[in-house]
Amino acid sequence: KSMFWLTQSAEQGYATAQYNLAVELWKSQNLEQALYWAEKAKQNQFPMADDILGLIYIGKKEYGLARTYLEQSAQLGNGNSMYNLGLLYQNGTGVKQDLETALSWYQKAADNGSVAAYVNLGVLYGKEGKFYSPEKSREYLELAILNHDKLGGFALGNLILRGKIMGDLVEVETLLSQSAHQNCYPAAKLLEQLYAQKVSYPKFSFPINQEKSVYFANLSQKIVDTTGDKRCNMNQEITF
Numbered sequence: 001k002s003m004f005w006l007t008q009s010a011e012q013g014y015a016t017a018q019y020n021l022a023v024e025l026w027k028s029q030n031l032e033q034a035l036y037w038a039e040k041a042k043q044n045q046f047p048m049a050d051d052i053l054g055l056i057y058i059g060k061k062e063y064g065l066a067r068t069y070l071e072q073s074a075q076l077g078n079g080n081s082m083y084n085l086g087l088l089y090q091n092g093t094g095v096k097q098d099l100e101t102a103l104s105w106y107q108k109a110a111d112n113g114s115v116a117a118y119v120n121l122g123v124l125y126g127k128e129g130k131f132y133s134p135e136k137s138r139e140y141l142e143l144a145i146l147n148h149d150k151l152g153g154f155a156l157g158n159l160i161l162r163g164k165i166m167g168d169l170v171e172v173e174t175l176l177s178q179s180a181h182q183n184c185y186p187a188a189k190l191l192e193q194l195y196a197q198k199v200s201y202p203k204f205s206f207p208i209n210q211e212k213s214v215y216f217a218n219l220s221q222k223i224v225d226t227t228g229d230k231r232c233n234m235n236q237e238i239t240f
Contacts, residue, residue, distance in 0.1 A: 010037055015044035022052050031059050048073070051081045058084070063094020074105075079112030086120060099124065103131060110140075118144035119151050123238045126159040134165045145175075150182035151232040157187070158240055161201045169204055180219055184232040188220035 003024065009017030018041040025034035035056050042049035054070035057063070067088060073081035086105035089098045103124060109117035122141035125133045137159060144152030157175035160167035176194075179187035193199045194206040195213035224230060 015041050015046040019046045019048055026052060026056055031056055047076060051078050054081060054084060077112055079109045079114035082109035082112060083114045083117045115144055115147040115149045119149055119155055119238060123155050126164045138165050150179050150184040153179035154184050154187040154232060155238055161204055163203050180216060183223050183227060185220055185223045185230045186232060188216045188223060192216040192220060
């Protein structure tokens with residue numbers, strides 16, 4: 001029903017509706033229709049149109065166009081576009097992989113209000129290598145948690161489990177549980193496995209707790225049934 005009224009408004013020429021319709025169609029992977037309405041929004045000079053056009057072209061694997069639109073949007077101060085440019089460079093999607101450039105874009109994104117960028121900064125600083133800094137990693141992930149990003153708690157808990165950041169079992173359980181109850185599927189699934197001792201980490205030993213394992217198994221299934229997604233957030237990617 002909401003899509004019906006959104007489409008009606010978009011057809012009447014309202015740029016905000018055209019943009020929002022493009023976003024909804026992109027989320028459902030209807031890329032051709034999303035592109036049609038994103039271009040309409042751009043024609044009507046909607047400021048966020050370049051950002052969704054960039055995401056649509058990523059979905060279409062037309063990375064040159066994607067980068068062009070995202071860079072145009074970033075020049076207007078759009079933190080979300082800066083974040084997405086960081087993803088392109090971190091993953092080497094349509095560009096040569098360059099973690100230094102990715103970090104630069106994530107930092108710009110964070111400075112322009114992208115909470116998702118806090119998570120990616122935290123994870124990159126939590127990986128061993130040139131940029132490894134457990135202090136910066138924890139700082140950015142705690143900022144993400146303070147700003148209610150459900151992936152932040154999952155990431156921080158994961159890095160503590162892996163011994164990249166100092167912490168204890170109680171903190172890990174708290175972080176993962178909070179994230180799971182914010183509908184973060186990976187956090188619920190990990191707790192299910194930890195309480196069943198299906199996975200283990202050298203520095204931590206979760207006691208077997210079948211009741212909690214079943215609880216988080218049911219929660220992870222409920223999240224999938226409700227959201228249809230096994231990620232924390234759409235278009236928010238992290239790897240450890």
